[in-house]
Amino acid sequence: MQWLHIGELEIELHRKEIKNLHLSVLPPDGKIRVSAPVIMSDTAIRMAVISRIPWIKKQQSTFFNQSRQSVREMVSGECHYIWGKKYRLNIVATSGQHRIECSHANRLDMYVHATTSTQNKQKLLEAFYRMQLQEKLNLRCSSLLTKIGVEPSFIGIRKMKTRWGSANPLSKRIWLNLELAKKPVECLEFILVHELVHLIERHHNDRFVMYMDQFLPQWRERKALLNSLPLTS
Incomplete structure (x- = not known):
């Protein structure tokens, strides 16, 4: 990797055995990658x-003007999102097992020991998001794989700073951003289809767009929805 500077722009440059140049502007801070x-x-x-x-400049402006979630302190009354729906965190002291439960009153009950640190509360919430995301994947993957006609070797979940997902056409491995559990489920479906299509077509070319139109005709609306939602701080 090397860096290029053009005026005030700093560009992260990667040289690869590819035919064409690819330029990306990445969330959340508008980093430029070539x-x-x-x-x-x-x-x-x-x-x-x-x-x-x-x-x-247009892409960076979009990211700079996009609202961001405030830093989480993991205290009662704080807002958290699950599948696009806002919940109020309610910390409940318990001597039993740590757990999280969603109430019908838009409340997120987190049962933890009274001395549990903010960091460990955050880890518990991340584990909850991971479970939520995995459950949705289990429900949706089978039909999408049949529809698209691909068979990934692996679909994993992890925290990602600059991408909602990634796909490796050679190994047929897909990674999805843990943050998707906070967004409407339509956003998850868009990213999942997007990465599955990359197993067929590596590049964002006309063929890729054709497949997206075929397998998820509403993908543009869902992409716009995802881009309009708050980024993580």
Whole structure:
């Protein structure tokens, strides 16, 4: 990896055995990443980036103006989201096993020992989100795999800073961002279909768009919904 500087822009450059240059502006802070063919000169890369500066600025502006969730202190009354729905956290002291329960009154009851640290409360909440996300995947994966006609070797969940998901067409491994458990379930379906299609078509080209239109006609609306929601701090 190396860094390029064009005016005030700092670009993370990766040279790979690929045919075409790929430029991305990544959430949450608008970082610019370029993947370029090994044989492509620095001058050619610079010219390609310069030609897309208006688009880069527009993407960065979207991220900079997007609302963000406040830092979580894990105290009663704090707001947390599960599948796009807002819940008020309610800390309940217990001598028993730590657990989280969702009430019908939009309350998220977290049962923990009185001395439990903020960090351990956060870990408990992340485990809860992981369980929620896995349950949704178990319900939706089978029908989508049949519909798209692919068979991933692995679908995992992890915290990701700059992507909602990733796919490796060679190993057929897919990773999904744990944060998706906070967003409406339609957003999860969009990202899942997006990554499954990448097992068929690596690049965001016309063929990729054709598959997205075929397997999830509403994908543009769902992408817009996901992009409109608060980012994690």
